Amino acid sequence: MFTYRGALLGLPVSHSLSVYLWGRMAQRCGHPLVYTRVSALKPPRLSEIFERLRLDFLNVTSPFKAQLQGQLAEVAPAAMRLGCVNLVVRHPKGLAGYNTDPAGVSYMLQDAAKEEVGDCGVAAQPGTPERLFVVLGAGGAAAAVLYVLTQSARRAIVLSRTRAHAEELAARFGCAGYDYLSIPEIPAQSVLIGCLPPGSSVPELPWRRFSAVYDSTYAHSPIRPLAERFSLPYTGGYxxxxxxxxxxxxxxxxxxxxxxxxxxxxxxxxxGVPVYVGKRDASPSSGNDTVVLWADTDLEFQQIEAYEKAAAR
Known part of the structure; x- marks a missing residue:
């Protein structure tokens, strides 16, 4: 039977549950799968990764989602609209990029009936159209959230540490953006959607004005402790x-x-405990408990290894 070969690219990747999810899906459909994690400090050459690991597909996570489009032969509409990819697939005509995050956002915010939008299944959002959605962060995850919210004409604002980043993202989706020092009055019963990576600082927010908190992060969330402190309904990023x-x-x-x-x-x-292997040692036999350190120098190798071991704790 044909064996699919996939990998996850990012920094860090040791903590990721993608290997678990893709393993379960492969088991359910009866197709053998070899799934490797690849950690890098800088954007790698996709052609080299696909050739070295003989990949059929590559999942992409932070910080590389917005840095790979120039290496792709084709970009799907949702990925083009969002300006980033989280899935690269080998096709006969070259590598194609997709963004499946809108489907993930839709599932997380599944309180209303589903509808098909673009090339990803998305859903209308919980609450009434008048309810305000406060999107915390201005990166790729926040863009995916706004992409879904705008399909059902929900009111949203963007909050980011940097005002220019907030305003730029908000303008793409027809809403307003603010920095942490200029947060407007938040109406009661608003919904907070956190799109901050682990380790981020969280601004002062009127937590009692929120009726629910959703999170793009499923591990080491910076906003979960605050949601729990104020006894708010919380949905993590899993x-x-x-x-x-x-x-x-x-x-x-x-x-x-x-x-x-x-x-x-x-x-x-x-x-299991991740087994770290070097770029020179990467091969199609790299298994589910391996992390390939995609490094060009010994110093890079050591930096990535230290970062991954810290994240795996």
């Missing part, structure tokens, strides 16, 4: 991760795999 992985499976395998509710329950532990 549903987002699982929803976008399911959409990625559809793109790669060509069919939507129907999962039961148990599939969306985050595992208590991945199990």
């Amino acid at each position: 549903d987002w991760l699982a929803g976008q992985a399911q959409e990625g499976f559809r793109v790669v395998y060509g069919a939507m795999l129907v999962m039961d509710e148990g599939f969306y329950v985050q595992p208590a532990s991945l199990g």
